[in-house]
Amino acid sequence: MKRPHRSAHALIWSVLAFALPLALFLVLALRQTVPVDRPAVRISAPAGEVVQ
Template sequence: MKRAHRKAHARIWTVLGLLLPLAFFAILAMRQSPPTDRPAVLIEAPVESSGEASQ
């Protein structure tokens, strides 16, 4: 009984040790990369107008 349990345990961890990294890298490979053809958008602070900000 113990020997069969050890063999099953070793096989399960071996399979998990191989499949988990493969699944991780497959997910990384399937991710969409951001589009590079769009221009960058500058984020700037709002410009204060002289009439509205002085009140």
């Protein structure tokens, strides 16, 4: 009884160790969208421009 349970347990955790990070990566990658509706925001002034 113990041997099949241990092998199934090892297999399940091995699959989860591969599948969960892959699923997380896919969810984060698919959520990335192009900001077409937002204007560009300048973070710093270009060289030669004086900021007061």
